[in-house]
Amino acid sequence: MKNRKRIMTMAALVMALGLTACGGSDDKGASSGGSSSGGGYSFTSGSTKIEMGKDASKVVEALGDADEYFESESCAFEGLDKVYTYPGFKLNTYPEGDKDYVLSVVFMDDTVSTDKGISIGSTKDAVTEAYGDASEESASKLVYESGDTELTIGLNGDSVSSVEISAVVEE
Numbered sequence: 001m002k003n004r005k006r007i008m009t010m011a012a013l014v015m016a017l018g019l020t021a022c023g024g025s026d027d028k029g030a031s032s033g034g035s036s037s038g039g040g041y042s043f044t045s046g047s048t049k050i051e052m053g054k055d056a057s058k059v060v061e062a063l064g065d066a067d068e069y070f071e072s073e074s075c076a077f078e079g080l081d082k083v084y085t086y087p088g089f090k091l092n093t094y095p096e097g098d099k100d101y102v103l104s105v106v107f108m109d110d111t112v113s114t115d116k117g118i119s120i121g122s123t124k125d126a127v128t129e130a131y132g133d134a135s136e137e138s139a140s141k142l143v144y145e146s147g148d149t150e151l152t153i154g155l156n157g158d159s160v161s162s163v164e165i166s167a168v169v170e171e
Helices: 002-016 056-063 124-131
Strands: 042-045 048-051 067-074 080-086 089-096 097-108 143-145 149-156 159-167
Touching: 048 056, 048 097, 056 080, 056 089, 056 097, 067 159, 080 097, 089 124, 124 159
Parallel strands: none
Antiparallel strands: 042 048, 067 080, 080 089, 089 097, 097 159, 143 149, 149 159
């Protein structure tokens, strides 16, 4: 549990800092989603289902060219962490062996939502009506767990300020 929380905290910190603390970068060049069936929460952009912890190459190919791309040495894994920015969300991946896997999807604005209609700007009441009681709750966030995934809802008062669907991974 301690290792899991450390990984999730590290992943959130890495995303918040834009991965700049870990190394250099190579910059290159309306969706809906979030379900809790099968292996946990997922996200759907257009017709592309993004499952946390799954092979990222198929997802990236299906989504097409990202608006922005960033990579840097991973702080938690051997290899490169990669961030692909698409309209309304960022797709974060982590390396394992010779493959990249989906670490998380982070909502960037209110043009994307979970399968239950939760987006940035939704109310806390709407979140609890859609997802029930959180497994972890504070004044600033609600965390829901399903399988090896977490849905983290950031709060600013009674309003959703951030949404992240992430894989729970071990180092």
